[in-house]
Amino acid sequence: MKSNTDDFIKKALKSLDEESKPGQEQKQIMLENLLIRVQTVEDSEMGRFKKMVTVYPWRFGFGVSALQAVLFTLMFGSNYTNFVLQFLGR
């Protein structure tokens, strides 16, 4: 009778132990959570800026260029545009 009770308790403990281990599905979820976290680290401020510059580089180039052109032309007028033109022309 005593050993029966012991067996029962052992079984119960074993099943509890097994229950507390993550199953295959849970492992998958944990892995996905980790991967998502790694992704967000890569998507930090600096990473996002680098991506913005290197993907569609012409967009960044012409954007910055438009800003400086408008700003300096407002400040110096055609003196500035002629200054840049002389590099292009004769």
Added chain:
Amino acid sequence: MEIFLEVLNRPAEAFKRRNQQLAWILVGITIVVVTVFDAVMNYPVNGKDYLVEINIINLLLLACLGVATYLGICGIFWGIAKLFGSQTKLVVYIQTWGLTYIPTIICGLTVVFVETYFTLFWNNSIWGLLLNIVFVGILIWKTILYVVFLKEVAGLSGKKLIGAFLLCGIGILILAFLNVSVGLKTPIL
């Protein structure tokens, strides 16, 4: 078309794919724009006022110099990157650097137009502003491509990347000066 868009929008991936055919086509178009297109545009516009001769031998010589410049800049990249510990072979530079020539082509076209219609643009703020946006934008664009190229193709990063960037920059300036002095108004770089 898809490959072209990738070169335009995602240069890092395009460098990895290494489409040598497209690279050389882009270099070829640049050379044609700087030599033939320049002469053809110059002829009808300025030919009315003074004699403009199209010298085919001279154009061929300039085209050869353009090819030599391309091989030269690839050699400079290879040598300097090797100094900084890059393992990339010279052939790989020759196969990929041409993929950065889209802004060079636009620059070549812009230079031809500005040269031809210079009087129209000089002292004109609106035209000046537009050409300014195009020219400075191209410079920034090409510089980004240059950095991505050193990073992806030469495989450099950190201080090595900065060192190679500066040393290759000197090489680019020297070649650009030589190009302009022999008559390639837009350097084939």
